[in-house]
Amino acid sequence: MLEHFENQLTFFKKSIDSKLFSLSKKRIIFVFGGPYDFVSDNETETFRNEFFKKTEHLETEQDFVFLYAEDLFKKLEFFSDQYRYVNIALIERVAGFVVDAIIIFPESVGSYCEIGYFAHSNSLKQKILVANQEKYIEKPSFLTLGIIDIIEKDSNYRGGVIPLTKGACNLERFNRALNRIRLRLTSNANKKLDFSKLNRSSSDREENNLYYRFRCIVFFEIIHFFSYITFSDAKKAFKTVMGGFEDDELEVYSALLLSLDFIRNHEEYVDVLSVSKESSFLFSQKMLDALNSTRLEINAIHKAQMTYPYKVFKGEV
Numbered sequence: 323m324l325e326h327f328e329n330q331l332t333f334f335k336k337s338i339d340s341k342l343f344s345l346s347k348k349r350i351i352f353v354f355g356g357p358y359d360f361v362s363d364n365e366t367e368t369f370r371n372e373f374f375k376k377t378e379h380l381e382t383e384q385d386f387v388f389l390y391a392e393d394l395f396k397k398l399e400f401f402s403d404q405y406r407y408v409n410i411a412l413i414e415r416v417a418g419f420v421v422d423a424i425i426i427f428p429e430s431v432g433s434y435c436e437i438g439y440f441a442h443s444n445s446l447k448q449k450i451l452v453a454n455q456e457k458y459i460e461k462p463s464f465l466t467l468g469i470i471d472i473i474e475k476d477s478n479y480r481g482g483v484i485p486l487t488k489g490a491c492n493l494e495r496f497n498r499a500l501n502r503i504r505l506r507l508t509s510n511a512n513k514k515l516d517f518s519k520l521n522r523s524s525s526d527r528e529e530n531n532l533y534y535r536f537r538c539i540v541f542f543e544i545i546h547f548f549s550y551i552t553f554s555d556a557k558k559a560f561k562t563v564m565g566g567f568e569d570d571e572l573e574v575y576s577a578l579l580l581s582l583d584f585i586r587n588h589e590e591y592v593d594v595l596s597v598s599k600e601s602s603f604l605f606s607q608k609m610l611d612a613l614n615s616t617r618l619e620i621n622a623i624h625k626a627q628m629t630y631p632y633k634v635f636k637g638e639v
Contacts, residue, residue, distance in 0.1 A: 349507055350582065351500075352389045352418055354436050355427030369427040369453065369486050376493045377500070386500065387582050389421060397577035400592065401553055408570060411439060415446070416574045419534035423479065423503045424450045427486075428465060441469050447476050453484035453499055478506050538575045540564060545585055546597045553593050 355370030377388065391414060398413065418424055418440060426437045440446040450473050459466065474480050484499045486492045544559045545551055551559070557572050576595065579585040588594035 349386050349423065349503070350389055350421040351386055351503065352391075352414075352421045352424045353427075354391065354424065355433050356430040358390060358392070366488065368429055369455070369492065370429070370433075372492060373425075373427070373496055376491075377496055385504065389417065389578065389581055391417075393581040394574075394577050397580040398573055400580070400587065401573040401576050413570065413574055415439075415443070416534055416568075416571060417578050418443075418446050418449065420538045420575070420578060421449070422507060425499060425503075426450060426452050428452065428454055428470075434465065437465070437473075438469050441472050444476070447473050448478050450477050451479040451484070451499055451503060453486055453495070456485035456487055459483050459485055479503055534571075537564060537567075537571070538578070541572060541575045542579055542584065542597075545595050550588065550594050550596050552591075553595060556595060 353370060356368030358371040358374040394417060426433060428434055428437050440450060452470050452473060479502050481502055484495055486495055540563060541560055544556055560567055560572060583598050585595050586598045
């Protein structure tokens with residue numbers, strides 16, 4: 323199917339490159355910490371589990387959506403070869419570059435490793451906000467005097483570690499953390515971003531917070547462009563538009579977009595992807611207007627050439 327649309331996809335890329343986009347109106351927050359969504363009889367509830375339960379309503383009532391690694395990996399199973407090893411640290415890193423902010427509750431072996439791993443990246447540590455048990459905040463340790471201190475000096479959300487109390491209601495403090503993120507992001511909301519000027523060289527891409535975010539948005543727009551498209555065809559289209567992709571890069575974008583309900587699997591053909599109604603949260607209105615303008619230009623070409631990118635025949639899926 324894609325062979326007919328290579329010229330249009332090239333035009334699609336040029337049109338996107340020529341537009342000025344603003345940041346999304348629905349902010350994506352990656353949340354790390356102890357186990358969530360369950361508490362065994364012998365365990366005290368983790369801060370991340372409390373956060374998950376008490377802020378879940380914010381996904382529809384406020385301006386945040388929350389991403390959890392467990393959901394990401396579960397969705398990743400749709401796209402990854404079961405016989406091929408996938409490094410989950412690299413998966414979390416790419417997803418970290420796409421999201422707006424990262425909240426870490428250092429309360430488990432995994433979260434201790436993640437906070438150190440992310441702090442090693444100049445780009446990722448700017449996105450981190452730490453919320454820790456109050457009694458440990460002033461306690462001397464490698465974590466507090468080393469890793470967290472490094473993050474506090476460079477993070478966009480610096481202002482002190484958010485103190486939490488075990489066994490108490492921490493909703494007010496969770497709101498304090500989210501308000502800090504909201505205020506910082508709001509101050510940048512009117513800044514326009516020229517994606518055509520992003521540095522896409524391999525040596526600098528990890529220091530450019532927008533490199534992977536841009537590519538994730540392009541991948542999403544390809545799915546939007548075709549309405550229904552198999553994952554393998556979406557990869558071919560992405561290669562046509564962007565020139566190539568890294569190992570597991572598009573698998574991460576697909577899993578992330580599925581986890582946030584921005585895209586969905588077809589009911590009958592699970593390898594077919596389409597855009598969900600929640601996808602409007604991904605873009606600001608200015609961005610939607612620019613993308614719709616691009617889509618109208620592309621549709622005019624299809625109409626003139628009598629091609630139909632939105633039509634999917636059962637025999638093709």
